Amino acid sequence: MHTSAGRSAVLxxxxxxxxxxxxxxxxxxxxxxWFFARSTxxxxxxxxxxxxxxxxxxxxxxxxxWGPLMQGLMVTFKxxxxxxxxxxxxxxxxxxxxxxGSFVARAIAHVYLETSxxxxxxxxxxxxxxxxxxxxxxxxxxxxxxxxxxxxxxxxSEIFRAGIVSISRGQREAGYSLGLSTLDAYxxxxxxxxxxxxxxxxxxxxxxxxxDSALVSTIAIYDLTMQAQTLIAxxxxxxxxxxxxxxxYLFVTTILSxxxxxxxKRFKVSA
Amino acid sequence: xxxxKVGDPIIRVDRLYKTFPxxxxxxxxxxxxxxxxxxxxxxxxxGAGKSTFLRxxxxxxxxxxxxxxxxxxxxxxxxxxxxxIRKEVGMVFQxxxxxxxxxxxxxxxxxxxxxxxxxxxxxxxxxxxxxxxxDIADKAAAFPDQLSGGQQQRVAIxxxxxxxxxxxxxxxxTSALDPEMIGEVLDVMKNLAREGMTMVCVxxxxxxxxxxxxxxxxxxxxxxxxxxxxxxxxxxPAEERxxxxxxxxx
Numbered sequence: 036m037h038t039s040a041g042r043s044a045v046l047x048x049x050x051x052x053x054x055x056x057x058x059x060x061x062x063x064x065x066x067x068x069w070f071f072a073r074s075t076x077x078x079x080x081x082x083x084x085x086x087x088x089x090x091x092x093x094x095x096x097x098x099x100x101w102g103p104l105m106q107g108l109m110v111t112f113k114x115x116x117x118x119x120x121x122x123x124x125x126x127x128x129x130x131x132x133x134x135x136g137s138f139v140a141r142a143i144a145h146v147y148l149e150t151s152x153x154x155x156x157x158x159x160x161x162x163x164x165x166x167x168x169x170x171x172x173x174x175x176x177x178x179x180x181x182x183x184x185x186x187x188x189x190x191x192s193e194i195f196r197a198g199i200v201s202i203s204r205g206q207r208e209a210g211y212s213l214g215l216s217t218l219d220a221y222x223x224x225x226x227x228x229x230x231x232x233x234x235x236x237x238x239x240x241x242x243x244x245x246x247d248s249a250l251v252s253t254i255a256i257y258d259l260t261m262q263a264q265t266l267i268a269x270x271x272x273x274x275x276x277x278x279x280x281x282x283x284y285l286f287v288t289t290i291l292s293x294x295x296x297x298x299x300k301r302f303k304v305s306a
Numbered sequence: 307x308x309x310x311k312v313g314d315p316i317i318r319v320d321r322l323y324k325t326f327p328x329x330x331x332x333x334x335x336x337x338x339x340x341x342x343x344x345x346x347x348x349x350x351x352x353g354a355g356k357s358t359f360l361r362x363x364x365x366x367x368x369x370x371x372x373x374x375x376x377x378x379x380x381x382x383x384x385x386x387x388x389x390x391i392r393k394e395v396g397m398v399f400q401x402x403x404x405x406x407x408x409x410x411x412x413x414x415x416x417x418x419x420x421x422x423x424x425x426x427x428x429x430x431x432x433x434x435x436x437x438x439x440x441d442i443a444d445k446a447a448a449f450p451d452q453l454s455g456g457q458q459q460r461v462a463i464x465x466x467x468x469x470x471x472x473x474x475x476x477x478x479x480t481s482a483l484d485p486e487m488i489g490e491v492l493d494v495m496k497n498l499a500r501e502g503m504t505m506v507c508v509x510x511x512x513x514x515x516x517x518x519x520x521x522x523x524x525x526x527x528x529x530x531x532x533x534x535x536x537x538x539x540x541x542x543p544a545e546e547r548x549x550x551x552x553x554x555x556x
Contacts, residue, residue: 203403205399205401205403206403206405208366208399209397209399209403209404209405209462210405211364211365211366211392212364212366212392212396212397212399212466213392213396213416213417213465213466213469214389214392214393214417214421214469215416215417215420215421216389219420219421223405223416223420224405228406228407231407
């Protein structure tokens with residue numbers, strides 16, 4: 036009895052030490068390497084990773100030159116960045132329309148939400164670029180930004196709405212009883228609390244938007260995905276390029292997640 | 307009613323009717339006045355329409371028919387009138403409803419700045435005076451969740467007073483408090499009553515009703531069963547229903 040209790044205490048301490056964490060991590064890495072080694076073997080694929088770096092960047096007499104993948108990444112940044120701002124603006128507006136007292140505003144918001152959320156982004160993109168675009172004179176880039184913003188904005192609006200309705204009625208009533216207008220009650224009482232609550236799902240939505248932006252390659256915008264497709268057609272480095280591009284998306288979205296985590300901790304206020 | 311300290315009627319309600327969507331009659335032919343400087347306590351069983359009546363007075367609930375006039379302003383369809391009335395009528399809620407994302411000071415400042423259009427400095431000066439009055443000035447920089455229930459409710463009272471209201475409504479202001487904190491909030495309310503604030507209080511604190519109220523209203527099923535001075539009410543109620551209710555709670 037005494038010895039077994041002593042042994043379990045030793046095990047417990049061992050289990051909680053950082054050594055155990057390192058050990059677990061090493062095992063995980065070995066497993067992943069083994070898995071990839073096995074699948075590469077089975078694939079019989081001739082890996083040529085050495086040809087990838089020049090597609091990212093190169094050094095010559097002119098100094099550093101960004102390769103096509105990095106140029107594509109910049110386009111992806113630009114489209115995602117603008118769409119993100121627009122999508123959140125559209126989402127917030129739609130959410131406010133949906134909780135408003137006006138029947139017309141609610142109806143508009145509802146129709147937009149259901150059509151945008153219930154049809155594939157690819158088709159919306161084609162519709163805006165090929166059907167709407169020529170009529171009102173939208174170029175490729177604008178069409179892409181508009182389609183992405185409208186699509187992701189629909190999801191964002193439901194997130195905002197969930198945040199708004201999660202704020203207790205008492206908060207609103209306290210504001211009204213002090214004589215605040217509806218606008219001020221939303222601006223100073225409801226929205227600051229609602230937005231803090233929906234930061235985590237909004238981050239997921241932002242990450243989705245970045246990944247969904249890959250679809251703009253279908254209307255020949257040279258974003259990261261389109262650059263990869265072009266390079267693959269030229270070089271047949273299918274797996275190397277797709278894995279590199281995947282890692283680049285992962286890198287960008289991870290940075291975004293970490294950034295939001297950091298901000299969340301800084302502005303943490305109990306609700 | 308011989309109430310020498312009170313003035314002209316500041317709240318006039320006439321034949322109020324209100325039915326909730328679920329068919330419950332919250333107010334049935336409810337009429338009455340509250341005089342300037344008067345402290346009215348409303349008691350009655352739950353579901354009697356006490357809170358609904360208070361909430362109708364500042365337009366948080368809409369009435370089906372009847373008239374409400376506060377300090378000469380009719381509470382009607384006009385949004386402007388409703389906002390005017392809310393400026394003059396402070397309300398304290400059972401659940402405090404402080405704004406959790408703001409400090410105590412900002413809670414008290416907000417309406418002064420946004421509604422009364424005061425500068426931040428002016429507002430802060432008033433707020434600190436009021437927080438001193440409710441004895442919580444040392445917590446001005448704290449957030450509501452760092453305060454006890456009693457402290458939060460005192461801040462909520464200061465917040466309502468910051469609008470310099472002519473009438474204060476208390477909707478079961480001590481019902482959500484732990485017993486040891488009820489006293490501190492009642493003390494603030496008693497002081498307010500002594501200073502001549504017009505108050506309408508829905509409460510279960512019979513001691514408070516006895517001590518400071520000028521008039522007690524017993525309500526049931528959306529209407530007034532009996533009304534009178536605290537003395538008359540507790541010593542010698544006329545209605546059988548009132549006697550039964552008092553025997554149950556005292």
